[in-house]
Amino acid sequence: MARASASLSDSHEVQLLRRIAARDRAALETLYHAYHRRLSRFLLRLAPRYDFAEEIINETFWVVWRKAEEFRGASRVSTWIMGIAYRRALRELRSARQAGAADSRMREDSEAHCDDSQQLDMQDWVARALRELPEEQRLTLELAYFMGHSCEEIAAITHCPVGTVKARMFHAREKLRRALPALEGMP
Amino acid sequence: MTHVEAWDQIPWLINGSLDEAASVRLQDHLQHCAACREEVRMQRALLQAMTDAPRVEAMPPASLQKLWDRIDAGQPAAARRAGPPDMRNPASRYRVAAVAALGLLAGAASMFMIQQLGGERQGAYRAVSDVTGPVQGDLRVVFDSGMTLQQMQAVLERTGMQITAGPSASGVYTLAGEGAQPALEMLREDPQVRFAEPVSPAGAPRP
Numbered sequence: 001m002a003r004a005s006a007s008l009s010d011s012h013e014v015q016l017l018r019r020i021a022a023r024d025r026a027a028l029e030t031l032y033h034a035y036h037r038r039l040s041r042f043l044l045r046l047a048p049r050y051d052f053a054e055e056i057i058n059e060t061f062w063v064v065w066r067k068a069e070e071f072r073g074a075s076r077v078s079t080w081i082m083g084i085a086y087r088r089a090l091r092e093l094r095s096a097r098q099a100g101a102a103d104s105r106m107r108e109d110s111e112a113h114c115d116d117s118q119q120l121d122m123q124d125w126v127a128r129a130l131r132e133l134p135e136e137q138r139l140t141l142e143l144a145y146f147m148g149h150s151c152e153e154i155a156a157i158t159h160c161p162v163g164t165v166k167a168r169m170f171h172a173r174e175k176l177r178r179a180l181p182a183l184e185g186m187p
Numbered sequence: 188m189t190h191v192e193a194w195d196q197i198p199w200l201i202n203g204s205l206d207e208a209a210s211v212r213l214q215d216h217l218q219h220c221a222a223c224r225e226e227v228r229m230q231r232a233l234l235q236a237m238t239d240a241p242r243v244e245a246m247p248p249a250s251l252q253k254l255w256d257r258i259d260a261g262q263p264a265a266a267r268r269a270g271p272p273d274m275r276n277p278a279s280r281y282r283v284a285a286v287a288a289l290g291l292l293a294g295a296a297s298m299f300m301i302q303q304l305g306g307e308r309q310g311a312y313r314a315v316s317d318v319t320g321p322v323q324g325d326l327r328v329v330f331d332s333g334m335t336l337q338q339m340q341a342v343l344e345r346t347g348m349q350i351t352a353g354p355s356a357s358g359v360y361t362l363a364g365e366g367a368q369p370a371l372e373m374l375r376e377d378p379q380v381r382f383a384e385p386v387s388p389a390g391a392p393r394p
Contacts, residue, residue: 025255029251032247032251032254033247033251036247036250036251037247045237050329050381050382054250054253054381057250058250058253058254058257061254062254062257062258065258122232122236123236123239125236126233126236126237130237141237142237144198144199144202144204145198145202145233145234145237145238146237146238148202148203148204149202149204150199150202150204150205151198151199151204153204166195169195169198170194170195173198173226173230176233177229180233
C-alpha cells in the first residue's frame, strides 16, 4: 500500500515551502518531484487519462507556488498538498460526471476489454464498482485504501469532520458490498 | 467497544493507520463477533484488489516544464483547464486540426512500421486502463503532443523500439523491441515522453 508519507521529512518539506515562498525555483522542483509519482498514481486511478493527472498536479503546484507563504503549519505539508489535489480532483470528477464525458470514455475503455467474461477478474469488478460511487465516497476510499491515509488525515485533506469521513466510508462499503458479491467468495 | 464502533474502525485497522490501543480493543471485539470478522475479510479483499491493480504514472519532466511555463506567464489556473477544447475558438480549432494531422501522420507511420515488421511480432493494443493479457517486453508510451514525426523516429531509433500499435484515442502507443527495460529508462528520461510504462502489470513499478 502506498503510504501518505513523502520521502522527504516533514521538517524538510516545511523548509522547502519557506524557500518556495521566497521564490526559490529549485525548492519547488524538489517538492514537485517528491510528490509527482504518488499524485499521478492516485489521480490515474480516478481517471485513466494522463492529461487529467498532469493538469491536476500542475494546478496543485501552481497553488503551492502562489500560497506557500500562507502555510502556517496547522497540518503537515503532505496533508496540505493532498488537500489541494483532492479539491481539484473532486471538482474535475464532478464536472466530468455532469458532462458525461469521463464516464463514457472510461466505460469504453472498460468494456473494450470486458467482452470476454473470462477476463473480467476481481480488479475489473472493483474498478467498475468504484466508478459508480459518489465522488466524495470514492475519493475517501481511495485515500484510505490506496494511499493509506488515516481517518484523521482524510478529515484534514477533505476539510470535513472525522464523523463525515466515517459516514462516507460506511456508505461506500455498503454500496460496494451490494455491487461486489464476488468479494464474498474470496478466501 | 460496541459493535458499531468496531464496524467503523475496520477500514483503519486494515490500512494500518489505527492506533495501537484502538487496534487491541478492536481485536478483542473480533474474537467474539463473526460479522465483524467477515467484514475484515471482505475489506481486506477489497483493499488487495485496489492495490494490486496495475499502476500507471505520468512522467514529470515535460509536466514540470508546463508548470514553469504557466508560472512564468502568470496565467490564472482556470485559463489552462483540462478537458475538451472550445471549438468555437478559432485557435482551438486550429490546434485540434494540427493535433489530428499529426495523429494521422503518426498513424500512417505506425502502420508502415507494422508492415515492415512483416508480422514478426504484433503487440496487442491495450488501453491505459486495460488490465488483461500482459505482453512481456512491450511498452506503452505517450509522446508530447508537440513532438514532430522526425523527433519521434529519433527516439525510437535511440531506444531500439518500434511502434506495434497506436496511437489510441488517448495518444498511447505500444512499442516492442529488444531491451525493453533500458528502453523504458531512456524513455522516462526523455523530456518529450509524457508517459511510459511496461505493458506487463508484473513489471509496473509500485509506489
